[in-house]
Amino acid sequence: QEQEPAVGAGSVKQQLSRLVISSLRATVPEVEVEPMVEVSAKFADYQCNNAMGLWSKIKGSGTSFKNPNAIGQAIAKNLPSSDIIESTSVAGPGFVNITLSNRWVAKKIQDMLVNGINTWAPILPVKRAVIDFSSPNIAKEMHVGHLRSTIIGDTLARMFEFSNVNVLRRNHVGDWGTQFGMLIEYLFEKFPNWQEIGSQAIGDLQIFYKASKHRFDNDQEFKERAQQGVVRLQGGEEKYREAWKKICDISRSEFDLVYKRLNVELEEMGESFYNPYIPQVLAELSSKGLIQESEGAQVIFIEGYQIPLIVVKRDGGFNYASTDLAALWYRLNVEKAEWIIYVTDVGQQQHFEMFFNAAKMAGWLPDPKEKKYPKTSHVGFGLVLGSDGKRFRTRSTEVVRLVELLDEAKSRSKSELLQRLTENGKIVDWTDEELEQTSEAVGYGAVKYADLKNNRLTNYTFSFEQMLSDKYAHARICSIIRKSNKDVEELKMSGAISLDHPDERVLGLYLIRFAEVVEEACTNLLPNVVCEYLYNLSEMFTKFYTNCQVVGSPEETSRLLLCQATAVVMRQCFQLLGITPVYKL
Ligand code: ARG
Incomplete structure (x- = not known):
């Protein structure tokens, strides 16, 4: 049973949509249509675009409406009275222009200051x-592509969590597969006392991996032992399980260093977790007639693809695809997720398309024409390019240490900050702790922001030189408020906001679009929408601040509250992007 959302809940667009729905029901009770409410750039604040589509549905059916404009007039007239709307007008083929009430906008902002930004969740x-x-x-590599996935995935999770969705943050680590035979046998060989050693003894796991691979490729006897090792591991032999766990633990503690720096939370449920479910899942697919034999392997043929999806290899082993099918089954049936989102580079797009299709053929996912959820999405991102314009990747001899990369980002931002503070003589105002925290916030922030601000589908060039003007904007607002010597916590309870100046109104309208922006970013899985909003917001703030005197003006209280609301919204954007704001720069 769907519950009606509370009055005032959701984005402005959602609130207006509810008014439009009741108007549509009164205007054309005979047809069911979705409300079409958009932001209007020119004529008003918002606009409702339903009239034309309705006209093409009902013309010739004996309707009393003469043209789309008449439908638009009726939609405008039938809008329930509300304090949201100041006025409406109807243009051309029935566009209903909606101008919001200044008082309502101002009150909405003030309510947010009093009750918190969470009340603005879409x-x-x-x-x-x-x-x-x-x-x-495990034991292979955590490269820049995984860093990108970590940053984009964390931001998507933050946006959904802010929107009151229960998010299961899943780290689908590659902790299963044939490479473990080789790794385990090499561990036994190199470290006879492997049970006692700590992670430092092994040192760099990627080097360990390469050494064991070298052994595997060049020594037939070792190779055979490694191949038997996989069988013994998968057969559950105690000693092998233990060695496997040891290797995973070491990898995990390396990954955790990166997650800790980036302040990202994740729950590890690796490939091994889903392994026991594979046989039953494949049995189900087989009973539905989906699985065939082809060249000794078990495969699923999918319309539109030249090659089939292999689910059991020729040697009888399971693979990436069989694991993903079992994981999807688990997420749908046990975890009851309605939307399952995968973040990897675009190189894996075909894998995802194919196994999503297999899931549709199995009837796990509804026909999107009938029901939208549950659904699956692959969020693919472009490659990271090095400054030479080529793919930024680990060369086999070289280990990209993401931790070092983050260290470098921090030290660069620190030297820039020091230089600037020395130049303008402000260095005396800063404690060492402030310097550390700010360089970290700016440095890590720059790495994340560089990842998120691009439309994720395009490649981008990795560079430390992209700085954060938005951080400056936020710090500047904080300093304006500090210098006013007024207590905004007190003002927000006693004072009032008014939006009489055009630049105040533009800023106010943009502030209340925040929920819409988060909604759009979630719906289309595009975090860069939030980056753009943040950027535009700081531009609008600058315009407002240039044209409207704040401190010492008759409107001081209202304008300080607008400053504060802008800072609160900016901070929430930073929070969604996983970036620590700075209060002083
Ligand atoms: N471990 C894989 C890789 O490094 C990514 C896994 C993505 N998630 C999934 N369910 N397939 O390429």
């Missing part, structure tokens, strides 16, 4: 989502 159509992100491979 309403999303799902209650629980899985976000599968980061997902590096």
